Amino acid sequence: MTARAQLLIELADDELILGWRNSEWTGIAPFLEEDVAFSSIAQNEIGHARALYDLAAAELGTDADALAFDRKPEEYRCAPLVQLRLVPDWARTIARHVLYETADAIRIERLQEHEDAELAGIAAKIGREEFYHRLHAEMWLERLAGEARYAAAVEELWPYALGVLEPELRPALAERVGRSEVEAVERSEPGEEFAALWEEMTMVRRSAPVGAQW
Amino acid sequence: MIWEVFRQERKGQPFVHGGSFHAPDQAFADAYAREFYARRQESVALWVVPREAITTIEEFPDEFDLKYRRVDGYSIKARLKEARDRAGTAAD
Numbered sequence: 001m002t003a004r005a006q007l008l009i010e011l012a013d014d015e016l017i018l019g020w021r022n023s024e025w026t027g028i029a030p031f032l033e034e035d036v037a038f039s040s041i042a043q044n045e046i047g048h049a050r051a052l053y054d055l056a057a058a059e060l061g062t063d064a065d066a067l068a069f070d071r072k073p074e075e076y077r078c079a080p081l082v083q084l085r086l087v088p089d090w091a092r093t094i095a096r097h098v099l100y101e102t103a104d105a106i107r108i109e110r111l112q113e114h115e116d117a118e119l120a121g122i123a124a125k126i127g128r129e130e131f132y133h134r135l136h137a138e139m140w141l142e143r144l145a146g147e148a149r150y151a152a153a154v155e156e157l158w159p160y161a162l163g164v165l166e167p168e169l170r171p172a173l174a175e176r177v178g179r180s181e182v183e184a185v186e187r188s189e190p191g192e193e194f195a196a197l198w199e200e201m202t203m204v205r206r207s208a209p210v211g212a213q214w
Numbered sequence: 215m216i217w218e219v220f221r222q223e224r225k226g227q228p229f230v231h232g233g234s235f236h237a238p239d240q241a242f243a244d245a246y247a248r249e250f251y252a253r254r255q256e257s258v259a260l261w262v263v264p265r266e267a268i269t270t271i272e273e274f275p276d277e278f279d280l281k282y283r284r285v286d287g288y289s290i291k292a293r294l295k296e297a298r299d300r301a302g303t304a305a306d
Contacts, residue, residue, distance in 0.1 A: 139241040
């Protein structure tokens with residue numbers, strides 16, 4: 001697999017799994033309005049994943065659904081940050097949301113300058129939507145910034161957030177978040193928490209014969 | 215805090231009331247308005263207003279039955295018939 005396909009799949013896996021985790025709040029978010037808004041953001045993330053998988057699939061001679069659902073759990077490349085199951089802890093969910101969106105902004109900005117026009121183009125598109133995700137994250141940050149539970153959540157998730165980015169982009173994240181770099185939780189073969197998500201996420205796909213039309 | 219949203223479907227058209235929701239401040243209200251009333255491109259612009267900023271007026275006294283001030287004017291049908299009867303030119 002080329003470095004380009006690898007990069008696309010990493011990004012897509014992050015967006016797909018974060019979208020999945022965020023969608024676990026649908027119906028049980030702290031209040032109705034937030035329920036709708038957060039679910040909508042989750043759908044956007046999955047839309048981004050689809051667009052990124054499409055690009056990778058064109059290169060690999062497969063399709064987006066196959067990349068999203070037909071790989072074995074150990075083949076996913078998503079960062080440990082997005083794999084954590086945080087329901088029903090809203091403070092940690094928002095801490096992840098804020099940290100992820102900040103990290104994602106850095107890597108999307110970088111990608112917009114990529115020499116590959118397709119990559120740069122899709123990054124620009126994603127960036128325009130992520131802008132509103134960041135607004136949403138920032139308004140929650142402002143609301144929860146003084147809370148002890150939120151501070152503890154950021155403390156806990158910070159090493160995970162660093163692991164979303166390549167090492168060269170981490171100083172930028174540390175600067176934006178206002179924390180110092182620590183040892184990151186790096187991407188590795190996903191663990192048990194992810195296996196349970198995969199089980200649920202791919203259940204329908206696995207139950208249907210190969211090539212079934214939806 | 216309750217917010218009222220008015221949405222414009224196309225440029226140049228009037229804003230019409232879309233609905234209302236709870237949000238703690240303007241930033242949340244803006245975000246929610248965007249998600250509820252514009253995410254499917256169903257609006258080109260939104261007005262997001264705290265309900266308390268809206269004044270409701272619903273007392274309009276009309277004690278002396280001043281019909282002639284109303285836009286629909288007053289009915290001349292009965293009087294016209296009366297006049298025609300008197301002149302002997304009643305419409306058949």
